[in-house]
Amino acid sequence: MISLSQLSIRGKFAIPLVIITLMVIIISVLSISSSQRLSDEASQLSEIFVSGIDLSLNADRDLYQALTASQSFVIASEMNSSTSCVILVTVKVTLRAV
Numbered sequence: 001m002i003s004l005s006q007l008s009i010r011g012k013f014a015i016p017l018v019i020i021t022l023m024v025i026i027i028s029v030l031s032i033s034s035s036q037r038l039s040d041e042a043s044q045l046s047e048i049f050v051s052g053i054d055l056s057l058n059a060d061r062d063l064y065q066a067l068t069a070s071q072s073f074v075i076a077s078e079m080n081s082s083t084s085c086v087i088l089v090t091v092k093v094t095l096r097a098v
Contacts (some may be wrong), residue, residue, distance in 0.1 A: 004012070 007015075
């Protein structure tokens with residue numbers, strides 16, 4: 001085995017440079033791999049949450065429409081019985097849509 005004192009100045013500088021170069025390459029490969037994995041997981045996560053949020057918003061809107069229709073029916077039934085028949089049909093149609 002060659003001792004460090006027997007190496008030329010060129011060899012003494014080459015050893016740390018090779019080690020640093022290998023470390024940079026290894027870290028770069030790990031970083032690219034990690035970045036790709038993170039990107040894949042983020043897109044998968046966004047697809048799952050966006051569809052869930054969309055369903056929740058639709059359900060919330062439908063429940064709000066049903067609540068509004070039932071409140072309109074109660075108000076109309078207190079005011080006039082002939083208007084409440086028309087509102088009752090609207091409430092039934094709205095509740096079927098939900």
